[in-house]
Structure formats: structure tokens, C-alpha cells
Amino acid sequence: MSVHNILQKLFAPINQHRYRIRHLCNYLSSEKDVRQTTVPDLLLNKFKHATSTKNLLDTVNQHDKVMNVKHIMQALRSLFVLQKEGRSELGTKDIINNKDFERLCRKLKTLAGVIDTNETIEALKIVTYIGVPKNSTIVQVLLQLIRHNLNELSLSNIIFLEFLLGHYTSVPLADALRIALPIVFEIQLPLKMDRENISSLREYLFFASKNKLSKKSLDLITSNILSCRDISDVKTAKSVIWSLTDLPPSPTFEPVVKKNLDTLLNHIDELSFEDLDITLSKMAKVYEKEYPFFRNKLFCDAVVGHVIDNNLEFIDACFTLRKLDRLGITNNYLIDYIAKIMEENISSLTSDKCQFGMYTLMKYMTKTDHRPPNWMKIKEIMETLQISKSGINWLKFASSLSYLEIFNESIISKCLMSDLEDILRRRRTHIYLYLVIYHSIKMYKPQLLKLIPRNIRTKDFIQYLTLPKDFPLQGALYNAFGGEKYVKTGIYSKEGFFVDHAIIFRKGGFPVSSSFNSTFIEDLDISPENQIVLIVCLQPELYTEENYLKMTAAMSLKVLEDIGYVTVPVCLSSWNALADYEKIPYLVQNIKNKLGEDMMSVKYA
Structure with missing residues (x-):
């Protein structure tokens, strides 16, 4: 037509x-x-x-x-x-x-x-x-x-x-x-169109962001924005970024976003916190791993610098932290700043927004090894804090605190008040959060085990676990250690975990042939002089964008090692980056390092 x-x-x-x-x-x-x-x-x-x-x-x-x-x-x-x-x-x-x-x-x-x-x-x-x-x-x-x-x-x-x-x-x-x-x-x-007038081009893009224009029109506008010699006007750069974040993401936006973010960074002092906050919010909203150019650490660090330099309030700092979390960016200075405000103003941090801010901080801290200088004081505050804010995911809150070895009975009780079995059946990801709480209590605060429902057994969770579709380490392990008689692929722990591979070694570092008929590691018949090694393949999704191991995966490794198993984690991204001839030596060396002296003289083809 x-x-x-x-x-x-x-x-x-x-x-x-x-x-x-x-x-x-x-x-x-x-x-x-x-x-x-x-x-x-x-x-x-x-x-x-x-x-x-x-x-x-x-x-x-x-x-x-x-x-x-x-x-x-x-x-x-x-x-x-x-x-x-x-x-x-x-x-x-x-x-x-x-x-x-x-x-x-x-x-x-x-x-x-x-x-x-x-x-x-x-x-x-x-x-x-x-x-x-x-x-x-x-x-x-x-x-x-x-x-x-x-x-x-x-x-x-x-x-x-x-x-x-x-x-x-x-x-x-x-x-x-x-x-x-x-x-x-x-x-x-x-x-x-006025192809050389950046103000007009900015208006065209704004109009395009509010209407469903064709890709051809969008490309025409963005290509002309990109070809403009200099975008030194911070207002224009801000508008361009806001408009792009209101559109469905496209790879063609990358150079335009970068160019205008550079302008914002060069004129960061001309922007108000409201401008910075909206820009960060919009970037966090559209960020996906497929479009990483919306994740700009330099800009995020500049926003944090603005927060700290201007002594902004607790709520503003926490909401900035929340956006960094969505972008997968950690900033230790912001953690220290918020922790300092908490210690100095704890009596005034009783509003719903402040409580949500503390929830945000605890979740954020599970994704970094950094702890603020006043960490012991923060732990003390969080263990006694009474939180009534509605809308908080209590299971996520309690698991974050537990992972950080903070045990607030009120929060733990809140997350266990619902029909836990029904929750776990409906949301498999919640299984891992529950296990973090359970194992943290078991390891560090056993007196609180009374809070865990008695009818809940961790081994029953295995029916809800999401299992891997393939086992990328299997071929190399078979070649290194003699095949499927020596390498068990796919086995569970009664603690509620799935393990990719298990190998039994006798003294001297030689693998032992086994039928591996048991479902659970704990039920394997292992001679006292032998040692079982668990190999856990860590998929990319188990890491944050800045390569911190997420708390659910870190806790499973911690528990398995605490039980006494020799556990060898293998980062799949690092594994895939190796040349084929490097993969078997890499696995063998990692296992040798874990087993110690007894394996050092043994080599496998």
C-alpha cells in the first residue's frame, strides 16, 4: 500500500x-x-x-x-x-x-x-x-x-x-x-534532514525513540550523528544516549554510544546527579551481554566519584549501587562509602528506602571479595537489624547475609515462613539460595539449625536441580585417566549438589577402576587408603561480569571441601581458551596440585 x-x-x-x-x-x-x-x-x-x-x-x-x-x-x-x-x-x-x-x-x-x-x-x-x-x-x-x-x-x-x-x-x-x-x-x-546540525540530529533521534521508525531511518540518523566532527555539547550527548537507550538495542549503536559517553566523561562536572542517575538507569535497563557497550566502567566510576565527592545521602548511594549491580560492575569505594554512612547514621536508617538500600548492599557484596574497613561493625548492625520493608525477596536477602557469615534470625525466619517445598518446586533457582542458607548455618552457626524445617532434606533437592546438557571435560578426562571405567560422569552429593566428574585414586596417584553404581558420592565404596577427586566444571553463567564466582557456586565448592573431598574447579571459559594440546596437561596438573606430592611423579598420555 x-x-x-x-x-x-x-x-x-x-x-x-x-x-x-x-x-x-x-x-x-x-x-x-x-x-x-x-x-x-x-x-x-x-x-x-x-x-x-x-x-x-x-x-x-x-x-x-x-x-x-x-x-x-x-x-x-x-x-x-x-x-x-x-x-x-x-x-x-x-x-x-x-x-x-x-x-x-x-x-x-x-x-x-x-x-x-x-x-x-x-x-x-x-x-x-x-x-x-x-x-x-x-x-x-x-x-x-x-x-x-x-x-x-x-x-x-x-x-x-x-x-x-x-x-x-x-x-x-x-x-x-x-x-x-x-x-x-x-x-x-x-x-x-540537516545532516551537519547536531542539535537537529539530536531531535530526529529523540523523535525516532518515541515512534517505531524503520531501521533504515535509525541508521541514517545515527550515521550522521557519528560523522559530526565534534559533539562537545554535554546536553546533546546526554540526549543522544537517552534516546538510544529508549530504542531496541542494535549493534550499530555501539560507536554512537561510545562517542557520546566520551563527551559526558569529558564534561562530567557539568552534569547534575539527576542527569547521571537517569543516564545510568537507562544504560542498566537495556544492558545485555549481547550489547556490552551499554556497560561502561569509566562512566560508572565517574558517577561513583560524583556521589562520594558531593557527600550524597545513603539512599542515593545505594540506588547507584543497585544500578552498578545490574551492569555487573563492582566499585569498592562505593561499598566503603555506604558502609561508613551506615555506621555513622544507623539510628536514622529506618525508612523503607533505607532498608531496601541495606538489602542492595548485602546482595552486591556477595559478588566481590572486598570488605569495608568497618566490616565487623557492619556485621554487628546487620545481625540485629529489624527489617519490615515489603517487597524484599527474603530468600535472596537471607542467602546473601548467610554467605557473608551474617546471621539475622528475623530475616532467616521470614524466608522460611512460606511453604518452602512449594517454592522450590516452582523456582529451581531458589534451591541454590536455600542451600547457601542451610550450609552457612551448618558450618558457622549450628545453633540456628532449629530454624530449618525438619522435613526438608538436602538430598531431596536433587530432583529439582538443573543439570548440564553436556560435559566438555569428559573427553580429556577419559584420555588422561583411562576411560569411563575410571571416570564417573554425573554424580550427586547428599548435600544437594551435582558434580560433573569423580575419579578415585590410590596411593601413588593411579586411578582406580570402579563400577560407580551409586547415585551419591557419600554412598561410594572407597577404600580408606584411596582418595576421591571431584571435578566441577564452572559454566560462564556462574561468574559475574567481572569474573567473581557467584555465591551459590562458591558455596557448593566450600561445602564439598569442608566435608573433606578433594575438589578441582575448572573454569569453562579458561578451558575453552586453551589449545587442544594444552587441555589434558592442564587438567592433570590441576589434579596433581590438589592431591599433592603423591601425584607429582605420575604422567598421563
Whole structure:
């Protein structure tokens, strides 16, 4: 379907009412001479320099018959300025109900056919600001004129009109125009765009972010932004980034994002915290591993620097921390800053927002090995804190605290109040969080085991575990240690964990052949002089973006080692980076390192 047909279809429902507008616009031929009428400049100047709304409207009353388009437009402009600057002695309702204002609008209608497109848009702006009813005849006339002159609109006209039409919801003609404007914009873009004006390009991109423009149009706008020699205006750079984050991510955005982030970094002192916060929020919202260019550590560090240098409050700092968490960026300075505020102001941190901030801090700290200088004080605060904030995920909160060896009975109880078995059945990821709580209590605070429901057994969780689809280490292990008789693939611990591989070694470091009939490691018949080695393959998703092992995986390794098993973790990303001839020696050496002296003299092909 052609664009012409699309526009025809859009306006079809309102065409039946066109006769009223056509009748009004027929004044075009009869009123052309009005624009040519010679009127004393005194009248135009009187409107231009009006200081009173009443006097302006009285002037309209006195000179109604001789006023031309220039006078009408100047009267409207002055009326707008007086209202906008608060210098009018009449309120908007008083103006709308004023007979002389009605007279001005009637005069505008009679001359509607001879005002140009820019004047039409300006007139619509003014009557919109004044508050003229959206179903009034004057509004309908102006909208109809705009409809007839769609192809004459500049790109900036279209952008401004979209804003104006937002005031006219449920008006059929305005609704149709709102649909038509993006279509016209895309047609006119290659023809009318100002390719070297960064301010105009910024506006085009903003319009594109609010409307579903084609990839072709987006690429045209972004490529021209990129080709601009210098984007030194921080306002423009901020707007470009905000618009890009409001669009579905695309790889083509990467150089544009980088260029504009560089500008923000070069002018960081010109941005308010609100600007920085919104920018960070928008980047965190659209960040995905597929589009890593929205994750910029330098910018995040600059935001943290702003928070600390300006001594911002606890809540602002914590919400900044939350966005860094979503971006997978750790910043130890921000952790120390928030911890310091906590210690100095604990009595005042009782609001819901502050409680959520502490929840955010504890979750964040599980993703780094860093602990603030006042860590013991923070632990003491968190162990006694009474938190009532609704909306907190108590299982995540309790597991984070437990992993950090902080045991708040109130929070632990809250996360265990629900039907835990039902929760675990519905959300498998919660199994791992529960295990963190259970094993932390078991290892560090056994007196709290009374809080764990007695009918919950960790070995029962294995039926809910998500198992790996393949075993990338299996082939190398078979080649190194003799095949499947010596290497058990896929085995469980009764503590609720899955282990990728297990190998039994006898003294001297030689693998032992075994049937491996048991489901659980604990049930394997292992001679006292032999040693079992567990090989755990750590998938990329078990690491944070900054390569910290996530707490659920770290806890499983910790528990297995605490039980007494020799555990060899293998990072799959590091493994995949090795050449094929390096992989078997890498595995063997890691196992040797764990087993110690007895393996050192043994080599495997």
C-alpha cells in the first residue's frame, strides 16, 4: 500500500466533516486582499508592546474589522507571552470566556486560509497553551489546515506537532495526525534532514525513540550523528544516549554510544546527579551481554566519584549501587562509602528506602571479595537489624547475609515462613539460595539449625536441580585417566549438589577402576587408603561480569571441601581458551596440585 493510500485511510473517518472546514476555508479567495490591506503600523506596535491582557483584548474589539493576519498573529503572540511570563491580570479561564478573545478566534478562523504552515502551528500552540477546548471550531480548523499541508511540514515542525497533539487525545483528527506524522517524517527524512546540525540530529533521534521508525531511518540518523566532527555539547550527548537507550538495542549503536559517553566523561562536572542517575538507569535497563557497550566502567566510576565527592545521602548511594549491580560492575569505594554512612547514621536508617538500600548492599557484596574497613561493625548492625520493608525477596536477602557469615534470625525466619517445598518446586533457582542458607548455618552457626524445617532434606533437592546438557571435560578426562571405567560422569552429593566428574585414586596417584553404581558420592565404596577427586566444571553463567564466582557456586565448592573431598574447579571459559594440546596437561596438573606430592611423579598420555 502506498503512503498516499495509507494517509487517505487514516483520515477517511473524518472526511465526512470536511464540509464545515471547507466552508470556512473558502474565505481564502475573498480575504486575500486583507493580507494586502495597508493598516497603520501603530496597531501592530500596540499589539507587539502590550503590557496588559485586558488592554490587548480591548484593542481587538476596537480594530476587529481592519485586522489582518499579521495583527492577529501578533495579538496571539503577545497574549501568549503575557500568560507565560505571569504578567497577565486574567486567568486562562477568564481569557477563554472573554468575548473579545472569542472575537479574535473568529477572526483567525475567517483568515485561516491565508496563514502559512508555520503560523498555523504557532496559532495551535498558543490556543493550546491558553486552554481553548480541544473540540472547539478554531482547534478543528487549525488541525484541518495542518492535515492539508502535511507535505509542507519541516522535520522540526513534525517533532513539535507531535508534542502539541499530545494535548488532544480522543480528538479523531488529532489521533489520525499522530499516526500520520511518523509516516511523513520517514518520507521527508532523507530529503530534508540537516545532516551537519547536531542539535537537529539530536531531535530526529529523540523523535525516532518515541515512534517505531524503520531501521533504515535509525541508521541514517545515527550515521550522521557519528560523522559530526565534534559533539562537545554535554546536553546533546546526554540526549543522544537517552534516546538510544529508549530504542531496541542494535549493534550499530555501539560507536554512537561510545562517542557520546566520551563527551559526558569529558564534561562530567557539568552534569547534575539527576542527569547521571537517569543516564545510568537507562544504560542498566537495556544492558545485555549481547550489547556490552551499554556497560561502561569509566562512566560508572565517574558517577561513583560524583556521589562520594558531593557527600550524597545513603539512599542515593545505594540506588547507584543497585544500578552498578545490574551492569555487573563492582566499585569498592562505593561499598566503603555506604558502609561508613551506615555506621555513622544507623539510628536514622529506618525508612523503607533505607532498608531496601541495606538489602542492595548485602546482595552486591556477595559478588566481590572486598570488605569495608568497618566490616565487623557492619556485621554487628546487620545481625540485629529489624527489617519490615515489603517487597524484599527474603530468600535472596537471607542467602546473601548467610554467605557473608551474617546471621539475622528475623530475616532467616521470614524466608522460611512460606511453604518452602512449594517454592522450590516452582523456582529451581531458589534451591541454590536455600542451600547457601542451610550450609552457612551448618558450618558457622549450628545453633540456628532449629530454624530449618525438619522435613526438608538436602538430598531431596536433587530432583529439582538443573543439570548440564553436556560435559566438555569428559573427553580429556577419559584420555588422561583411562576411560569411563575410571571416570564417573554425573554424580550427586547428599548435600544437594551435582558434580560433573569423580575419579578415585590410590596411593601413588593411579586411578582406580570402579563400577560407580551409586547415585551419591557419600554412598561410594572407597577404600580408606584411596582418595576421591571431584571435578566441577564452572559454566560462564556462574561468574559475574567481572569474573567473581557467584555465591551459590562458591558455596557448593566450600561445602564439598569442608566435608573433606578433594575438589578441582575448572573454569569453562579458561578451558575453552586453551589449545587442544594444552587441555589434558592442564587438567592433570590441576589434579596433581590438589592431591599433592603423591601425584607429582605420575604422567598421563
